[in-house]
Amino acid sequence: MAQIVCKYHNERPAKWFCEPCQINFCSSCIPRRAIYADVKCPVCHNDVQALAAENSIESFWNRLPFFFLYPIKFSSLLFLFLLSLMSIGIEYDPILAISIPIFVIIFFLRYAYISLEQTAKGHMQIPGFSIDLLFNQLDIPLKQILIIVAAIALNFTVYDIIGKGAFIFTLILSIIAAPASIMVLATEYSFFRAFNPLIIARLIMRVGKSYAILCLFLALLMLSSEVSFALMSKVIPVKYIWPEYFFINMYFTLIMYTMMGYVIFQFHEQLGYKIEIDLDQHTKDDNQESDQNKHESIIQAEILLKEGKIELAIDVLSKAIKSFPADFSLKAMYQKLLKVTGNTDALEQHASSYIERSLMSHKQALAVDVFIETREIIPNFLPNKAKSRYELAQYLNEKNYTEYALACVNNLHRDFPSYDGITKAYFLAAKIMCEKLGDDDKAITVLEFVLSNYTINVLKQEMLDYLEMIKNLDKDSLE
Numbered sequence: 003m004a005q006i007v008c009k010y011h012n013e014r015p016a017k018w019f020c021e022p023c024q025i026n027f028c029s030s031c032i033p034r035r036a037i038y039a040d041v042k043c044p045v046c047h048n049d050v051q052a053l054a055a056e057n058s059i060e061s062f063w064n065r066l067p068f069f070f071l072y073p074i075k076f077s078s079l080l081f082l083f084l085l086s087l088m089s090i091g092i093e094y095d096p097i098l099a100i101s102i103p104i105f106v107i108i109f110f111l112r113y114a115y116i117s118l119e120q121t122a123k124g125h126m127q128i129p130g131f132s133i134d135l136l137f138n139q140l141d142i143p144l145k146q147i148l149i150i151v152a153a154i155a156l157n158f159t160v161y162d163i164i165g166k167g168a169f170i171f172t173l174i175l176s177i178i179a180a181p182a183s184i185m186v187l188a189t190e191y192s193f194f195r196a197f198n199p200l201i202i203a204r205l206i207m208r209v210g211k212s213y214a215i216l217c218l219f220l221a222l223l224m225l226s227s228e229v230s231f232a233l234m235s236k237v238i239p240v241k242y243i244w245p246e247y248f249f250i251n252m253y254f255t256l257i258m259y260t261m262m263g264y265v266i267f268q269f270h271e272q273l274g275y276k277i278e279i280d281l282d283q284h285t286k287d288d289n290q291e292s293d294q295n296k297h298e299s300i301i302q303a304e305i306l307l308k309e310g311k312i313e314l315a316i317d318v319l320s321k322a323i324k325s326f327p328a329d330f331s332l333k334a335m336y337q338k339l340l341k342v343t344g345n346t347d348a349l350e351q352h353a354s355s356y357i358e359r360s361l362m363s364h365k366q367a368l369a370v371d372v373f374i375e376t377r378e379i380i381p382n383f384l385p386n387k388a389k390s391r392y393e394l395a396q397y398l399n400e401k402n403y404t405e406y407a408l409a410c411v412n413n414l415h416r417d418f419p420s421y422d423g424i425t426k427a428y429f430l431a432a433k434i435m436c437e438k439l440g441d442d443d444k445a446i447t448v449l450e451f452v453l454s455n456y457t458i459n460v461l462k463q464e465m466l467d468y469l470e471m472i473k474n475l476d477k478d479s480l481e
Contacts, residue, residue: 006019006026007026007028008026008027008028008030008031009025009026009027010027010028010030010031010304010305010308011028011030011031014028014029014030015028015059016028017029017032018031018032018041018050018051019050019051020043020045020046020048020050020051021048021051022043022046022048023043023045023046023048025043025045027043027044027050030301031044031301031305032044032050032301044301044302044305044306045305045306045309045311059267059268061212061268062212062215062216062219062261062264062265062268063215063219065264066219068126069257069260069261069264070257072117072121072126072128072256072257072260073128073253073256073257073260075127075128075130077128077130078113078128078130078256081113082110082249082252082253082256083249085106085109085110085248085252086106086244086245086246086248086249086252087245088102088105088106089102089103089106089244089245089247089248090241090242090244090245092244093244106248107143107147108140108143108144108147109143110252110255111142111143111146111147112139112140112142112143113256114255114256114259115139115142115143115146115187115188115259116129117129117256117259117260117263118184118185118188118259118260118262118263118266119188119189119263120263121260121263121264121266121267122185122188122189122263122264122266122267122270122275122277123267123277123278124267124277124278125278128260139191142187142188142191145187145191145193145196146184146187148193149183149187149193149196149197152197153176153180153197156172156176157169157172157173157176160172178206178217179199179202179206181213181216181217181220181262182202182205182206182213183196183197183202184196184259184262185205185262185263185265185266186198186201186202186205188262188263188266189266189273189275205273208269208272208273209265209269209272209273212265212268212269213265216261216262216265219261220258220261220262223254223257223258223261224254224258226254227250227251227253227254227255230250230254231246231247231250231251234246234250296331297322297326297329297331297332298322299318299319299321299322299332300319300322300331300332300335302315302318303315303316303318303319303335303339306318312339312342312343313343315339316336316339316340316343316345316348319332319335319336319339320336320348323336323352327355327359328359328363330359330360330363330365330368333352333355333356333359336352337349337352337353337356337372337375337376340352341375341379344379346379346380349376349379349380350376350380350383350386351386353372353373353376353383353385354385354386354387354390356369356372357369357372357373357385357390357394358385358387358390360372361390361393361394366393366397367397369390369393369394369397370394370397370398370401370403373385373394373398373406374403374406377406384409384410385410388414388417388418388421388423388424388427389421389423391410391411391414391427392410392411392414392423392426392427392430394410395407395408395410395411395427395430395431396430398410399430399434399438402438404434404438404439407430407434408431408434408435411427411428411430411431412431414427414428415428415455424452424456425452425456425458425461425465426461428448428449428451428452429449429452429461429464429465429468431448432445432446432448432449432465432468433445433468435448436472442472442475445472446469446472446473449465449468449469449472450469452465453465453466453469
C-alpha cells in the first residue's frame with residue numbers, strides 16, 4: 003500500500019484524515035497533546051479519523067541499511083565473536099563437536115529473539131547482552147529447535163505416507179511458514195501456537211503482500227550468508243573455518259530476526275501487538291521536532307493560511323492570545339497577520355499590548371522592533387500606557403532612534419496627566435534635545451516647564467544642575 007502523506011508536509015506520513023475537507027494531516031498539524039482528547043480538524047473543526055499506524059512507519063524494505071548496521075555494535079559483535087571462538091573446539095573432541103554447536107545455537111537464538119522482540123516493540127537499538135538476559139526465557143530457543151524438529155518429522159511423514167510430490171509441497175509450505183512461526187513464538191511464547199497452521203496463516207494474511215516481500219529478503223539474506231562464507235574462506239586460514247562459519251551465519255541471522263521484528267512493529271495494529279514507543283517520536287525528523295514545539299494555535303493558523311482563510315487564522319490567534327497572554331510566538335504571528343490585512347485598529351491595540359509585555363519580560367529589543375514596524379503602518383502610533391512609552395523611549399534613545407524616543411515622551415502630561423513618571427520622562431526629553439539634537443532652547447523650555455509645574459523630590463537638584471549647565475553652554479557660545 004502506498005504511503006499516505008500529509009497535505010501540508012508532503013515529506014511526512016499522514017496520521018489523521020478529515021472526511022468533510024478530504025485532507026490528510028500529520029502529527030505536526032494536529033499536536034501530540036490532542037491525540038488522546040477529541041481530535042478535531044484544524045480547518046472545519048469536525049472530528050478526524052485516525053489512519054493506521056502502518057502509514058506512520060517506514061516500510062521495512064526501505065530500511066535495508068538499518069538492518070545491516072543493526073548488529074554492528076561493540077557488545078553484540080563481541081558476543082558473536084566469543085560464540086564463534088568456541089567452535090574451535092569442534093575439531094578436537096567428538097563430544098565437543100556435538101555440545102558446542104548446541105550451546106552456541108541455543109544462546110545465539112536467545113539473543114536473536116531478544117533483538118526481534120525489542121525491534122517489534124519499537125526499540126531500534128540492538129540490546130546489550132548479559133548472563134541474566136540470556137538465561138531468562140531460555141525455553142524460547144528450545145521451543146524454536148523443537149518446532150524445526152517437528153516440522154522435519156511432519157514433512158518426512160508426509161513423504162513416507164503420501165509420496166515425493168506431497169513432500170515437496172509441504173516442505174515449501176514449511177519454509178514459507180517459518181518466518182511467521184518465528185514471529186508468533188516471539189510474541190506469544192507458545193510452542194503450540196507457533197506450530198498451529200491456523201495461527202500462522204492468520205499472521206500471514208494480516209501482513210498481506212508484505213509477507214511475500216519479507217520471505218524474498220530472508221531468502222536473499224540466506225544466500226548472502228553462503229556467498230560471504232565462500233568468499234571469506236578463500237582468505238581466512240582453514241583452522242579458523244568454523245569460527246568464520248558461525249560468525250557469518252550468526253551475523254546474517256541476526257539481521258533476519260531483526261527484520262522479522264520490524265515487520266511486527268510495522269504491522270502491530272493488524273497483529274494486535276502492543277508496542278512500547280511513541281510513534282510520533284519514532285517518525286519525527288528535525289523539522290518536525292521544531293513543529294512539535296509550536297503552539298497548537300499557530301499550527302492551526304498556518305493551516306488556515308494555506309487554505310486562504312486569513313480572517314479565521316487571525317480569529318484563532320486572537321482567542322489564543324487571550325488564553326496565553328505571555329506567549330510571544332502567538333503575538334508575533336498575530337502582529338504579522340494584522341499588518342498584512344491592514345487592520346489598523348486591531349494592530350494598534352495589539353502592538354501596545356505586545357510592547358508592554360515585551361518590556362515587562364525585559365525584551366527591550368523586541369519592543370523596539372514592534373514599535374518601529376507598527377509605525378510603518380500607523381505613522382502616529384504610540385503605546386497606550388504611559389509607563390510603556392517612557393521605558394520604550396529610554397531604549398530607543400540608547401539605540402539612537404532619537405525622533406522615535408522624543409515621540410514617545412511628547413505630550414505625555416496631556417495624554418496621561420496622572421502619570422507619576424512625567425518628570426523623569428521630560429528630563430529624558432530635555433537631554434535628548436540638548437545632547438543629540440543640539441536644541442538647547444527647547445531643552446531649557448522643557449526643564450523650566452517641569453520645574454514650575456511639578457513637585458519634584460529626587461530629581462530636582464539634578465534637573466537644576468542640568469538646566470544651569472545648558473544655560474552656561476549658551477553663555478559660552480555667545481562669548
